[in-house]
Each structure stands twice: as C-alpha cells, then as structure tokens.
Amino acid sequence: MTTSNAYDLATKDLDPPLAVIDLAAFDANAEDLLRRAAGRPIRVASKSVRCRHLLERVLALPGFRGLMCYSLPEALWHAELGTSDDILVAYPSVDYGALRALAADERARESITIMIDSTDHLDAVDAAAGHDHPEIRVCLEVDASWRPMRALHVGTRRSPVFTARQAADLTRKVMARKGFRLVGLMAYEGQIAGVPDRTGRFTDRAVRWMQQRSAAELAQRRAEAVRRVRAIADLEFVNGGGSGSVEITRAESAVTEIAAGSALIGSTLFDGYTRFRPQPAAFFALPVVHKPTRDIATLFAGGYLASGPPSASRLPSPCLPAGLRLVNLEGAGEVQTPVTGKPARDLRIGDRVWFRHAKAGELAERFDDYHIVVDNRVERTVPTYRGEARNFG
Template sequence: MTTPNGYDLATKDLDPPLAVVDLAAFDANAEDLARRAASVPIRVVSKSVRCRYLIERALGKAGFSGLMCYSLPEALWHAEHGTSDDILVAYPTVDHGALRSLAADERARAAVTITIDSTEHLDIVDAAAGHDHPEIRICLELDSSWRPLPMVHVGTRRSPVFTPRQAAELARKVVARKGFRLVGLMGYEGQIAGIPDATGKFTDGLVRWMQRRSAAELVGRRAEAVRLVRAVADLEFVNGGGSGSIETTRAEGAVTEVAAGSGLIGSGLFDGYARFRPRPAALFALPVVHKPKRGIATLFAGGYIASGSASRSRLPSPYLPAGLKLIGVEGAGEVQTPVVGRAARDLRLGDRVWFRHAKAGELAERFTEYHLVVDGRVERVVPTYRGEVRNFG
C-alpha cells in the first residue's frame, strides 16, 4: 500500500469517488489573481467554479467584485440568493422563460446585465417580454479575436461586432430602443487567455509570438471601440480577459475590470502557462477496484473529460500518488480508468488515486458536493450546482 497523503487522511472515513477543495490553495490562488490584476477589479467567472459557497468566498476577498454568469437562468438564481448585486450574463440568451422572469423581477433587473451582439437579440427580448417591458440592462460584446490576414481567424468565434465602427453603430441602435439601457462592453481574448504557451512543444514560441501580436492589435482596437461607444452611452464597465491574460488585459487603459475564475481552481490545463502557475485546489479521488497485473491499477469510473477540442489535453491527470499516468489506448473511461507507473505497483484494492480535472468548473458537474479541506481535515461539505439540483446547460 502506498503511504497515505494528506487528502487520504482527511477523507479516510469517506468512500470514493469524491471531490475535495483545498481551501488554502483556493485562497492562495485568489490572492495571486488579485496581485496580478494590480487593483483592477476581478469579476468572478461562475462557470469556472459552479459552487455557490466558493463563488461567495471569492467575492468576499479584496480585489474581487461582481459575477459573470454563463446563462440567464443561472444569473437569476444568483440574484435570488443575493450572491451579487452586479451580475453580467456573458453569453447572449434566447431563453424566453428566463427573459420573462427577468422583466418581471425588479431586483433582478437592477442586478443583471445581459449581453448582445446584434439587434436580433433585442427583438428576442421584446418577443419574450412584450414591447412594453421594463428597462433591461445591456452589454455589447466586441469580438476580440485576432485577424492578421483576410480569412485568418485566431481566437473564439463569438460576436459579429469586430470593428469600433460596428460597436458604435450597434450602441446607437440599442440606445434608440425603448426598454433597454446600454451599460457595458465586454470582449474575451481567448487566443491570449485560453491557450497554453509553455507545454514543452516546439509550437510554444509561435503561441507567444501570436499572443504578443494579438495583444498589441487589440489594445488599440478596443480603446477606439470604447471611445466611440462612450460617446453614445455612459458605460458602467468595460470587461475583458480571463485568468490567463490578466497582465495584458488590465494594462489596457480602456478596460475597467478583468474576468477570472479558472485560476481560482488551478485545473490541469494551467500547467502549460508560462505567465503563472496556480496551486491545484480541486481534486477528485477514485478507488482501485482491479489489479490486472502488478504494474497496473484499474480505478472505478473517471471518464470526466473536459470540453473543447478532442485531445489528450482534455483528459483528467493523475496527481497523487506521484508517478502515475493514464494508458493511451484506454484513457479515462466511463466505468474504469487504468493507471500505470512505478506507484501503481504498490497500489492495492481500495486505495485511492487523486486526479486533477483538465478544466476548472466542469468537475462540479460530476459531484454533488465538495469536501473542503483545511489543515488536513474536512472542515465542511458544500453543494455544487449539481448538489443544489441546478443544471444551467
């Protein structure tokens, strides 16, 4: 049997599979994000946490202000619970029921801002809530991808609003529409925030070159877009970036706040970033249920695959005991996950292997609760979104 680690000892009376959050690591990551933001407020990205207790814990720390949700029903739920009185829904919604609920709830209307990238989104609000609906807070999304050449697109494919002139034109149309108030502008530079640049591959240098060029192009384009939109409406905020791009985003004079969430959790994908290295805060344990041979330990379940392009980078990674790896032909499976390595020889039935998920918030979709570990013990147990019977897509 391998020597028990601190997480084994803290959860020795619990049966795996189970998930823990190391609160010391979570808090240290929050402090590091705030340090990197250098007094620019951080809006907490809910999709990267998906646990109301942890979201509230982050919001209670210096340097954090406001919540970024990924769906309107989620935002309404947080508004109902008083999680924050400043909630930005970062993705346009076509949910008629949620839009009707927003229009009917004065408290939610004061707290929640929805994002649009065309007047069609306004038409959907009118169709759902009626043309005489109360005033809805609106944020414009600026496409922050990099387009160095015609037909070359580097980054996420989101808003059709790319140029400052397009942003100003849409702003004028929003201001002219009854029942809407333009209060914000946002843009997510995924090609800077979301692409690792220290993976040990020959492409790392190319990635860093692309990110420098993209950041240099974006700073001028975003500043001009903000200038033109501010001439139309009195913006309350300009949001940008993510955990991986805090330094470049907060340095832009036009940006008033940055978005971050994954950096709180320190998921596996962040091991490939040169700019920062968060501490692993969220882990899950799987029990050994087979020993097909001495050098292989087969674990129960484990197929917690991250979203994104289908590649090995989306697989969970063995963390403790050290020296384990997945088998290439099986990976992480629906009902079993074999691991190999020197440590596998000493694993016995019932022993635990601790993993890190490749992405941050998606682990919470697999477990109903997180066991919060402090000083080698479970201090408390808190529900994830799933544990609160909430599924926001």
C-alpha cells in the same frame, strides 16, 4: 501541495469517488489573482467554480467585484439568493422563460446585465417579454479575436461586432430601442487568456509571438471601440481578459475590470503559462477495484473529460501518488480507468488515486459535494451547483 497520504487521511471516513477543494490553495490563488490584477477589479467567472460557497468566499475579498454567469437562469438564481447584486451574463440568452422572469423581477433587472451582439438579441427580449417591457440592462460584446489577414481567424468565434465602427453603429441602434439601456462593453481575448504558452512543445514560441501581436492589435481596437461607444452611451464598465491574460489586459486603460475564474481552481489546462501558475486546488479520488497485472491498477469510474477539441489535454490527470499515468488504449472511462507506472505496483484493492480535472468548473458537474480540506481534515462539505439540483446546461 498536500500529500496523497494527507488527502487520504482527511477523507478516510468518506467513500470515493469524491472531490475535495484544498482551501489553502484556493485562497492562495485568489490572492495571486489580486496581485496580478494590480488594483483592477476582478469579476468572478462562475462557470469556472460552480459552487456557491466558493463564489461567496471569493466575492467577500476586497478586489473581487461581481459575477460573470454563463446563463441567464443561473444569474437569476444568484440574484434571488443575493450572491451578488452585480451580475453579467457572458453569453446572449434566447431562453424566453428566463427573459420573461428577468423582465418581471425588479431586483433582477437592477442586478443583471445581459449580453448582446446584434439587434436580434433585442428582438428576442421583446418577443419573450413584450414590446412594453421594463428597461433591461445590456452589454455589447466586441469580438476580440486576431485577424492578421483575410480569412485567418485566431481566437474564439463569438460576436459579429469586430470594428469600432460596428460597435458604435450597434450602440446607436440599442439607444434607439425602448426598454434597453447599454451599460457595458465586453471583449474576451480567448487566444491570449485561454491558450498556454509554456507546454514544452515546439509551438510555444509561435504562441507567444501570436499573443504579443494580438494583444497590441486588440489594445488599439478595443480602446477605439470604447471611445466611440462612450461618445454615445454612458458605460458603467468595460470587461476584458481571463485567468490567462490578467497582466496583459490590466495594461489597457480602456478596460475597467477583468474576468477570471479558472485560476482559482488551477486545473491542468492552466499549468502551461509563462505569466503565472496557480496552485492545484481541486482534486477527485477514485478507488482501485481491479489489479489486472502487477503494473496496472484499474479504478472505478473516472471518465470526466473536459469540453473542447478532442485531445489528450482534455483527459483528467492522475497526480497522487506521483508517477502514475493513464493507459493510452483506454484513457479515462465511464466505468473504469486503468492507471500504470511504477507506483501502480504498490496499489491495492480499495486504495485511492487522486486526479486533477483538465477544466476548472466542469468537475462540479460530476459531484454533488466538494469536501473542503483544511490542515489535513475536512472542515466542511458544501454542495456544488449539481448538489443544489441546479443544471444550467
């Protein structure tokens, strides 16, 4: 990792708060993802990056293929700009304006695949674009959670389609509907990809046990679902996994591509895996504006909390100078963030403290620009989604 002094030197002519991308770390993470995927194509999850320059950079590397967007308006934007001609929208859309725009744009229809998990999603497209709309590419989502016993659900709550039979039944209904073409199947194993197993807590062994058994169950169920759906529809792709499960997901022959994005940035929630450890690539700096005591430095702003269950793991983490920590009673605040620890004694008004965000993409919602740092200098400054006046909420 670049030292704190090096980041300070690179951005000495810029006023904090500011955010930087360590390009060497970003590129190293991309190469590591390719190594882990072992030849399986990687579809880049845009919500974990939210910066068009970085998305274009990684998509230019052999082995990365296509975008996984988190909203249809975002996908339409990328299709219009030519960022990619292979875009999967990971979540169903009921944005009627965006659905009408998709139906009306031939280039977008050829590039974009929308997600469904029931005929209700088909009905939404018909309601938005009319029953005589041109053919829309759709992907069927299968729930990848682990359900070892009745009423026990381990994983994200997404699709109602759980069994291979349910997947086949929905496929037949899609095939019978005019204006739709089923081209893909997706199953996201969040309980494996998004749950760290090397946190130092007593629960780590239980997490590894859960993930091993969940992976074995899912491999069989996903393979059967793909087999039954392929008997009805000509699938172009089967998408699975995430940054935290690349090695596990690639072992399934039924999966043709892996989704990943957070490992490119290396946010703190991805520090705790036995399978891999990305290099931290995104940082933000806050200036010291108060010295209320010898052992506390209070910084301007900083309340950049991550989404998810409320816990300390969602807080940003001070990392440079090393040894600083948040003050428990205040945490990270909208207007001020106090830090303490031995290095706080040497901090003065105007000095900078560097942080890492808990989640990879959400930092981009706080800054208009990322300053790209190469060899201890800012090589260029590029806009985030926010900097391009894009909010896909």
